[in-house]
């Protein structure tokens with residue numbers, strides 16, 4: 001008979017009755033006895049279970065290290081420690097604390113030690129000094145390097161902050177939270193991740209492929225009307241409006257922190273060809289004018305009613321217009337994602353904290369989730385919503401993104 005793992009339960013029951021030391025002794029005796037019995041009965045299975053446990057323990061230790069590393073990355077990013085360090089090599093804690101604006105030396109010293117221990121910083125023993133290697137600077141100090149990673153730390157903070165609400169949502173005590181409750185952190189992380197994507201991939205590599213290049217020509221030369229729906233803080237819309245000054249852009253958003261950021265951003269840039277629209281008051285579908293180009297960047301899988309937005313776009317897209325959707329690449333259904341998506345563990349986690357709650361934030365919400373909008377689901381949805389031409393392709397140079405080109 002295979003061993004059942006009951007020594008642990010016995011130990012837990014005994015925990016109430018015995019003190020810590022006696023409990024440890026009891027557990028160890030039970031474990032030894034169980035192991036001896038099992039070795040006799042199912043040696044291979046027991047060995048495999050032990051190996052699996054050792055493997056998982058190592059995995060969890062790595063995850064714990066990763067979690068603490070991302071918390072420290074958040075500090076390094078927000079306190080501009082990476083940016084400060086990128087100007088030269090050979091930093092001591094006191095020098096860095098001063099250069100970063102008068103920080104507490106002892107705290108900076110511990111942060112430096114952690115960063116060196118996890119391989120982000122180089123540490124020189126002779127001089128007891130620290131340096132930020134070029135590769136680390138590209139990932140952590142340079143917003144527009146094209147491989148900037150630090151905003152994921154802010155995204156993780158946004159995830160942790162909403163855990164109490166998520167516990168209530170899991171228990172059915174409230175609806176899942178929207179982007180409103182995610183506050184400034186998430187809008188900030190989105191902006192810092194998506195602006196480089198737009199600048200280095202979406203604008204130069206995707207737009208030339210849409211409508212055989214004619215969208216890019218129209219954006220460059222004509223006074224066309226464009227909508228960015230689910231624009232968050234309008235950071236990507238600003239990239240577009242700056243790049244294409246003859247076109248007019250409307251940035252539609254529903255979340256108040258994002259709308260606030262968008263309005264402040266647009267005011268600060270002084271752009272005349274960009275207006276922020278509160279989609280709660282003026283939804284896209286209520287527009288009296290037709291749009292030549294509509295974009296949704298990382299939005300569709302977040303919507304509680306994606307079909308409703310599809311119908312609205314169908315209403316307001318000009319007959320020769322085009323809707324371009326960027327969404328997260330999915331391998332298809334859950335089985336395929338678990339088995340084949342290289343980032344499934346990360347994306348399913350982000351989904352639980354951010355995207356799925358948004359999709360479930362209304363009664364009857366569709367709840368697609370981060371990996372829930374693959375082409376085999378999306379394409380029939382577009383067709384059923386009245387679009388006859390649908391084409392999908394991976395974003396060139398950034399295969400984490402799937403692009404849909406949708407026309408009437």
Ligand SMILES: C[S@@+](CC[C@H](N)C(=O)[O-])C[C@H]1O[C@@H](n2cnc3c(N)ncnc32)[C@H](O)[C@@H]1O
Pocket residue numbers: 179180190191194229230231232233235236252253254255258279296297298299302303304309
């Ligand atoms: C992942 S964010 C999009 C990021 C943004 N497009 C960018 O490129 O940085 C998804 C956004 O869609 C917004 N949203 C959700 N439902 C919406 C709706 N019906 N109309 C407009 N925006 C919506 C959310 O509030 C959230 O800010």
